[in-house]
Each structure stands twice: as C-alpha cells, then as structure tokens.
Amino acid sequence: MELKEIYQKLKETREELLGIIDGLSREQLNKQIDSYSWSISQVCQHLIKTEELYVVAITRGLKSQEDSFINMIPLEFLLDRSKKLEAPDIAKPTDEILEYPEIIERLNHSREKLYKILNTVEDPSVLSRRHYTHPVFKEMLLIDWVRSLYLHEQRHIKQINEIRDSYSVK
Structure with a gap:
C-alpha cells in the first residue's frame, strides 16, 4: 500500500469519526456505559494520545540510518473488536470531561503533527525500510x-458506535 493510499484512508476514517461524534451532547460524549468502559470522549482521547505517540515513534524510526529487513505485518486483526486489546498506560485516557470543540481541536492537532512528520519524508520508500519497536506488536x-x-x-469507531447504540437501549 502506497503512502498516498494511506493518506486517503486516514482522511476517510477521520471524516467518518467526526461525522459520528458531530452533534453529540456533552453528556453523550462523556457518559460511560459502566465503570469499566470508556466514554466516547475517552475513546477520542485515546486516539489522540496514540497518534501523538506514533508521531514520536515514526520520528525516532526515521532517525535510523540502517535499513530494516523485517516484513510488513498483517494489521487487519485490529478491526476485530471481539479480540480485546489492553491499551498501554501511556495511551489510556483520563477522566477529564471534554466538550465537542475541545475534542475536535485535539484530534486536528494530533493529525497535523502526523502530517508534519510525514511531509518531511523526501523518499516515502524509507517508511518501508525503517522500523521502530512497538510496545505491543514489537518490530x-x-x-x-x-x-x-x-x-x-x-476499530474505535466501532467502539464509539457500540457506545452510541447503548444509549438508545437504555
């Protein structure tokens, strides 16, 4: 998959996310189904933190001058919500109550950071030749x-939809 295609997928996915949370009230954004679940706001916080952490990882990986000889890994398992994944503590959300405009601002800011680092890459093929160690998925x-x-x-859009669906059940 080329970087151009990935940019398109990033754009489409973000537009879908923004469309889903658009118009939700403060209560809907910050309501948890139960004490073990995240609110929609917390899911968005997690997405923001993850994207910012990935920017750091990509930046560090780009500093390497050594070519990497590892294979691309299949990542489609991320879409399977029946397989639970525990977020690392560093990527977990807080209990901070966020309003819609603040969520949008933070989502836009984290995406701008991602695009900024990707736009510094003169030769996109370097992304397929360098690696960095992921805390869960390794190399x-x-x-x-x-x-x-x-x-x-x-994956988290599916989670947000599950949370929204739970509002209409109760």
Missing part, C-alpha cells in the same frame, strides 16, 4: 505504524 516497519493508525481508528 514494525514505519509504514505499518502509519497504516495501523487508520485501522486503529476504525
């Missing part, structure tokens, strides 16, 4: 880091 090519962002966001 990952930088292109997989970027690709996993939209898949990760799609």
